[in-house]
Amino acid sequence: MFRGIWRRSSRKRGRSKKAIIITFLLPELILLLTFVLTPIVGTFVISFQTDNGYGPDNYYKVITETSPDKALVLPKNIESLRPPPWGALIHNIVWVLIHLPLVVFLGLALAYLLHEVKGSSIVKTIIFLGMVIPMIVGGLLIRFMYDGTLGVVPLLFKTLGINSLAKTWTNYPQTALISLILGSVWLWTGFSLTVYSAAFESLPKSYIEAAKIDGASGLQIFFKIVIPLLRHATIVVVVMTMLWDLKIFDIVYVSTLGGPGGSSNVMALVMYLYFARALDYGRSAATAVILALITLIPGAWFIKQVVKSGKEKR
């Protein structure tokens, strides 16, 4: 008899458990399905829509496009414009290649040195500010730094006597892209510094002490002990920085709009230009899909890490 009661209440509890799971998950699932998952699938579908049925035309056209403001790979060389040799997709890759090593190195070095710096929390706060301000303001401040009459960078080169660099960097095709990339280092180093500082704090001190007693030098400790222990933090910094670089939009939009002559164009901006200026939704969607597939490279790696570490915890 007792068993019967117990079983019934347990079944009732099982049913109420199911009800709770459904009630608690439902609002999230509805919003995600309507405004996130359906549009993502929709973008795929639209990217294959052409005037005569479905096909990969949009992808072909987007990749082989040569006008300087929309080219992904190779723009047409217009002598009067003197456009850059590469398109937006290559610019994004160049962005990662320059930005990522600088950010990792600066963040790691600063986090390591900050142990011995007076007022280290103030330094950390200052460098973190780039993460706090809206990216659109970040773009304006970058534009300001490179301004020919007011900016610090041209002024520096003027005092050094290098007049070819004493002008508004963002206005010239030769310097526009690199100025934005270096500016984005200024904005984003706060992220890697903060991740690395937090990782340093959780380092087991005993390892380092033991190495010191064994007579290891500071550099030896850094390269042989500290860096291997920072593996997880480095994965986070590398993945997040790559995602940020590939999605970059605001600072380019507000400082150069991809110009001059497409010399600082990026994928996200090309997608927007197809969407809002050319009103070509198929090609806009195709560009978005290409961008999303590229971001899935670091993304998938990161997801694997998260799922793996989640399983280890159990």
Added chain:
Amino acid sequence: MVRRRGKVFLKYLAINIIVWTIAILWTLPFIGVAMVSVKPFKEVVVNGWWTLTGHYTLKNFIDAWSNPVYGVGRGYTNSFIVAIPSTIIPLFIAALAAYVFSRFSFPLKTWLFITLLVIMSMPQQMSVVPLFFMLDRMGLYDQLSGLILVHSAWGLAWITFFLKNFFDTLPREVEEAARVDGAGDFHIFFRLVLPMSLPAIASVSAIQFTWVWSDFFYALVFIASPEKYVVTLQVANMRGQYFVDWGLLSAGAIFTMLVPLLVYALLQKYYVRGMVGWTIKG
């Protein structure tokens, strides 16, 4: 011994000088913009902003705030109207889901979780074209409410992930005890889990609010009429195509970043934890 201590001190001094030089270089754009904003632009062009002499004025701020065409004052109201609900709605909905993710096992759980992670790495661009048509059909294009819905939905994934990780760290004993006393899941969630999660809720609110406030892309794509512009759209429009009035633009930029900076200043600990905290655990 003395020489060794001298060497150590020199090294300490060198490190301090290097790091502080970098830190001061890092602040230069902020200082520059602050100086330009409080001086007449004509004077700045001639003398540069680095001189402390000359006239000081608030004209740039007044103009940047209240100009009927490009003033950011109007954008401020819209930004608050968008950012506050876009923080509360996804926080509440994601908290419910995160509780289920943390406490129960159910079919497809791993796949749902991976879906959340995929969404987190998706660029905003991946949703824009269909969302544009959808919002238009729903009558929500060029409406702040449409923008709120989009921000709420796209905030869900990371907030669920963040809160699930936090709920995982909470001690279960209290909940077990309450369950034995006959408390239901609603009671446990609202009376026990949520109050214990206030630090995580503070982190999520600080970050989500700043992100929505700082968003430019969705607002650019889904808002068309100037009276509905949020502050980031206003300040981007302040920049002329060829001539840039840096006095005005600096004041506008300061207004735009003021709110995120205040959030950061007030909730610094939670802010940093929200930004990098979940990435450290592993």
